[in-house]
Amino acid sequence: MAAGRGTPLISVTDLEVHFPTDEGLVRAVDGVSFDIFPGRTLGVVGESGCGKSTVGRAILQILDRPGRIVNGSIELRLDPETDPDDAVDLASLGPNSGPMRAVRWADISLIFQEPMTSFSPVHTIGNQMIEAIRSHRGYSKREAREWAVELLSMVGISNPRQRIDEFSHQLSGGIRQRAMIAMAISCEPKLLIADEPTTALDVTTQAQILDLLRELQESQGMAIMLITHDLGVIAEMADEVLVMYLGRGVEFGPSDDMFHNPKHPYTTSLLTSIPSIYTKRGERMQPIAGSIPHPFNRPPGCTFNPRCPSFMPGVCDHDPPLFLPLEGPHLVRCFLYHDAQGNPVTAEAENDG
Amino acid sequence: MTEAAVPARQVEVTEEERVFVASQWQLMWWRFKKHRAAVIAAWVLVFLYVIAVAAEFFSMAHPEDVETSIGYLAPQTIHWFDSGFHPHVKAVSGGIDPESFQRVYETDPDDKIPVHFFVRGFEYKFLGFIKIDRHLMGVPEGYDRAGPYVLGTDRLGRDMWSRLMYGTRVSMSIGLVGVGISLLLGVSLGGVSGFFGGITDTVIQRLIEIVRAVPTLPLWMALAASVPRDWGPLKLYFAITIVISLFAWTDTARVVRGRFLAMREEEFVMAARLAGASTARVIFRHMVPSFASHIITVMSLAIPGMIIAETALSFLGLGLQAPAISYGVLLQAAQNLQAVALYQWLMVPAIAVTVAVLAFNFMGDGIRDAADPYSQ
Amino acid sequence: MLAFLIRRTVLAIFTIFSISIFSFMIIQLPAGDYVDSYILRQIEEGFGGVQRSSAEGLLERKEALRKLYGLDRPMYIQYFKWIGRVVQGRFGQALEYRLPIWDVIKDRLFLTIILAAATIVFTWALAIPIGIYTAVKQRSIADYSFTFVGFLGLATPDFLLALILMYMAFVYFNFSVGGLFSPEFQSVGWSLARAWDLFVHLWIPALILGTSGTAGLIRVMRANLLDELRKPYVVTARAKGLAEWRLIMKYPVRVALNPLVSTIGYLLPYLISGSIIVSVVLSLPTLGPVLLQSLFTQDLFLASSIILLLGVMTVVGTLLSDILLVIIDPRIRIS
Ligand SMILES: Nc1ncnc2c1ncn2[C@@H]1O[C@H](COP(=O)(O)OP(=O)(O)OP(=O)(O)O)[C@@H](O)[C@H]1O
Numbered sequence A: 001m002a003a004g005r006g007t008p009l010i011s012v013t014d015l016e017v018h019f020p021t022d023e024g025l026v027r028a029v030d031g032v033s034f035d036i037f038p039g040r041t042l043g044v045v046g047e048s049g050c051g052k053s054t055v056g057r058a059i060l061q062i063l064d065r066p067g068r069i070v071n072g073s074i075e076l077r078l079d080p081e082t083d084p085d086d087a088v089d090l091a092s093l094g095p096n097s098g099p100m101r102a103v104r105w106a107d108i109s110l111i112f113q114e115p116m117t118s119f120s121p122v123h124t125i126g127n128q129m130i131e132a133i134r135s136h137r138g139y140s141k142r143e144a145r146e147w148a149v150e151l152l153s154m155v156g157i158s159n160p161r162q163r164i165d166e167f168s169h170q171l172s173g174g175i176r177q178r179a180m181i182a183m184a185i186s187c188e189p190k191l192l193i194a195d196e197p198t199t200a201l202d203v204t205t206q207a208q209i210l211d212l213l214r215e216l217q218e219s220q221g222m223a224i225m226l227i228t229h230d231l232g233v234i235a236e237m238a239d240e241v242l243v244m245y246l247g248r249g250v251e252f253g254p255s256d257d258m259f260h261n262p263k264h265p266y267t268t269s270l271l272t273s274i275p276s277i278y279t280k281r282g283e284r285m286q287p288i289a290g291s292i293p294h295p296f297n298r299p300p301g302c303t304f305n306p307r308c309p310s311f312m313p314g315v316c317d318h319d320p321p322l323f324l325p326l327e328g329p330h331l332v333r334c335f336l337y338h339d340a341q342g343n344p345v346t347a348e349a350e351n352d353g
Numbered sequence B: 001m002t003e004a005a006v007p008a009r010q011v012e013v014t015e016e017e018r019v020f021v022a023s024q025w026q027l028m029w030w031r032f033k034k035h036r037a038a039v040i041a042a043w044v045l046v047f048l049y050v051i052a053v054a055a056e057f058f059s060m061a062h063p064e065d066v067e068t069s070i071g072y073l074a075p076q077t078i079h080w081f082d083s084g085f086h087p088h089v090k091a092v093s094g095g096i097d098p099e100s101f102q103r104v105y106e107t108d109p110d111d112k113i114p115v116h117f118f119v120r121g122f123e124y125k126f127l128g129f130i131k132i133d134r135h136l137m138g139v140p141e142g143y144d145r146a147g148p149y150v151l152g153t154d155r156l157g158r159d160m161w162s163r164l165m166y167g168t169r170v171s172m173s174i175g176l177v178g179v180g181i182s183l184l185l186g187v188s189l190g191g192v193s194g195f196f197g198g199i200t201d202t203v204i205q206r207l208i209e210i211v212r213a214v215p216t217l218p219l220w221m222a223l224a225a226s227v228p229r230d231w232g233p234l235k236l237y238f239a240i241t242i243v244i245s246l247f248a249w250t251d252t253a254r255v256v257r258g259r260f261l262a263m264r265e266e267e268f269v270m271a272a273r274l275a276g277a278s279t280a281r282v283i284f285r286h287m288v289p290s291f292a293s294h295i296i297t298v299m300s301l302a303i304p305g306m307i308i309a310e311t312a313l314s315f316l317g318l319g320l321q322a323p324a325i326s327y328g329v330l331l332q333a334a335q336n337l338q339a340v341a342l343y344q345w346l347m348v349p350a351i352a353v354t355v356a357v358l359a360f361n362f363m364g365d366g367i368r369d370a371a372d373p374y375s376q
Numbered sequence C: 001m002l003a004f005l006i007r008r009t010v011l012a013i014f015t016i017f018s019i020s021i022f023s024f025m026i027i028q029l030p031a032g033d034y035v036d037s038y039i040l041r042q043i044e045e046g047f048g049g050v051q052r053s054s055a056e057g058l059l060e061r062k063e064a065l066r067k068l069y070g071l072d073r074p075m076y077i078q079y080f081k082w083i084g085r086v087v088q089g090r091f092g093q094a095l096e097y098r099l100p101i102w103d104v105i106k107d108r109l110f111l112t113i114i115l116a117a118a119t120i121v122f123t124w125a126l127a128i129p130i131g132i133y134t135a136v137k138q139r140s141i142a143d144y145s146f147t148f149v150g151f152l153g154l155a156t157p158d159f160l161l162a163l164i165l166m167y168m169a170f171v172y173f174n175f176s177v178g179g180l181f182s183p184e185f186q187s188v189g190w191s192l193a194r195a196w197d198l199f200v201h202l203w204i205p206a207l208i209l210g211t212s213g214t215a216g217l218i219r220v221m222r223a224n225l226l227d228e229l230r231k232p233y234v235v236t237a238r239a240k241g242l243a244e245w246r247l248i249m250k251y252p253v254r255v256a257l258n259p260l261v262s263t264i265g266y267l268l269p270y271l272i273s274g275s276i277i278v279s280v281v282l283s284l285p286t287l288g289p290v291l292l293q294s295l296f297t298q299d300l301f302l303a304s305s306i307i308l309l310l311g312v313m314t315v316v317g318t319l320l321s322d323i324l325l326v327i328i329d330p331r332i333r334i335s
């Protein structure tokens, strides 16, 4: 869209993911659109349970049962620079289909919050890395092992030849996450989805891991989708930001715009709920007034309306707002800016609200 | 001043705890009701225990009435209608076939013996103190036979149906009493182990570990064999029940200990202790209620084991003895394969055992899921 | 790891010691001892019609008999004499059989072990695949059916199952289940043909004995695997683009199997207990029927030898499964 960012590597449009459970239908993701650009970082923020992880997993189609993508598209451009029209819609591929499996790890890989449980407890680190490498590259066992050793030293693990034959429980938390990152970049993916990669680590280790991710992004040129609770991390790392609330994307735009000129009342309250915008790392998001509605009992209209400081009776609790562009690349889902038909709201009306 | 402060603190704690416990029970009940198999199983058990309580009322004949002339009589069908609602059975007569030495019976289609509801029969004490002689069904006075023999008779011509009713009382109650004793044992040992910790805990843990690592059946068989055979039925009943209760106490003890260890540090226990409650009070007033759901789960899953244990021991001749009647005692007759092949109704107690055990398992599973939805 | 094994071994020896004391003591509990019940039966059977004087004569012989068998000494002396001989491999005389105890039970001990081993193999071979399938296909018709059948299997006591099976075989096939050998192999020496005959006869008792274990193991395997399937490392493996069945077999199944190895240890006591009753019903030549007989006749030494051997067998089996667990689980190996 905007100049300088080029064609998106991934365009997610109107994504909806449902979990039909015994208790009822959980609309974990209920309309999310965003772009991820080659070599850049998208930060995803929102309160716990708003569907951040689910979006990340939906891209790889590795949702837990009984989750399903019920609507929307996930367009992946393998070569956005030279051939922007060559796109596959990942949402249309079967979760166990060959093409989908080929995309996994080779083009898009994933790291989690819990490095302890992301590795199998009964297989060595090397075993799992070599398996990943060999299932996407025609390497021999020895070549794959050499490459794995190189990757381990690339992520700053000393003594990689010994570490490669260890089990994950023999490593410290930071080293484990480094090993996970090494495995994640083993097939040189175009996108790394990092789901709260530092939440389980202590503050110094957090900083090291974030630095490592940034270095790797520079040297490998991969894009990162960084899911986090931590606005400080977003401010430091992200080029674009997606704000989610109750499964919906409520604001998406360049990081600077978002921090200096937030549009959605939810984003505004997120930012004011912490002392300083460029806060220290590790600072957790403060809760906003009011509580998150029960998943089966969502308010009508804009789901944020019971907690919204700019609540407009008769408007916000009626129809759901649309996720529409504001100025250039900035999207927002709020009746302060668009009416129910999607027409822009005039400046006076905005001031009234 | 301090005197005033302490009770206030205590009231607060128990109040809070009551709300917590109540809502927990409600949640459990709500989840249990959704478990359809468990609810059906619970009704089956209610039915079995109603029989256990009122075994005499459901009996159609006295279980000890010997009538050798009708030994091994096949189950009779009750014909409900005969120009209107006139339940009756057809009279039988028979003797021993001189060639095969087997019993042969002939039904006389025209000799109808009526079956009435709420008939007078042998006198008994309902619930142990109300003297009555009414039975749910039976042959009215004036006819020379008891019955109807809906489940046939055994070798001595005793009514299997009535014996099954009495057996239900004994077997089902042994399960309950046994689990009660085993609970007492498990809770005290587990509780002491978990509450005091340290060396006490270690010793009790080793003991449990050893008991669990050993095939206990031979030991309990030996123990049961050592119960003097000349003891009266009631004494024998309790002796065997105590032996049977040894089958399951380790599970209870482990659960209780685990809970105690987890809860020793918890706030309301600390609060109660700080408030000056005695150790026993802390255990029984505060700690036990909060893991009652776990105990109920363990118990409901232990009862079927007890019923099986009783049946097995009695079946082997090491448990209850005639004249006591239990599922196991009744099944002794089924040890004779020839007899079973000819008189299949001798196996009916096996069905009763299986139904009871199945029902307890289903209900126990439902309770477990309801108590702790995250465990499998 | 060495510490773990030493700890286990020490505990095992301690357990065996406790079993020996316990089994010895328990047999002392009956009001009478072997001599009493022997005399009683002599009076009932052989001397039923004879005058009282010869019965009284028997009673006088009682003390002599007690001395002969060492039954007049204090209990702990009897125990130490007994255990001292047992440690040397001499179990003493089976009073009833008038044979050395070892001769009475050695074949039966062997067959008990074979039966237990066959049952474990049977249980695992059936339960693991079914457990995996029902977990992966959770909430399918197959899952529900296996759950129901499993419940039936758990609920039906082994010996009832044996009775029912025997009854059906007898009535419908006019064939008698029972025993571990065909008549022609009953009492001949070991040969290949006899081993095959044993193998052919073994599966029915193993099936009966194994049902509740199988049903239980299916449930444990299913539950374990369901837990593991939710773990992040499975998601990682999936995200790596591995094929679904391959990754399931390599990761969660492997992890879910580990704790099951230790269940062999837990299974053994139940199996041995169960085998006693089933053997009585099916009249299998294992230790069960002899134990029951010895309890009826109050043959103290025979009964405690059997209980001790069953206990030792179980403890050793459990120890072996512990060692196996150490070998296959790196988490235990290291810590
Ligand atoms: N397997 C599942 N079955 C049912 N509901 C699920 C499942 N997984 C997620 N959900 C629901 O989807 C919603 C979004 O969950 P998700 O894990 O994506 O949130 P999140 O934003 O990542 O939260 P957190 O910040 O705590 O990680 C939640 O309401 C959750 O209850």
Ligand SMILES: [Mg+2]
Binding pocket: A052, A053, A054, A195
């Ligand atoms: Mg998440």
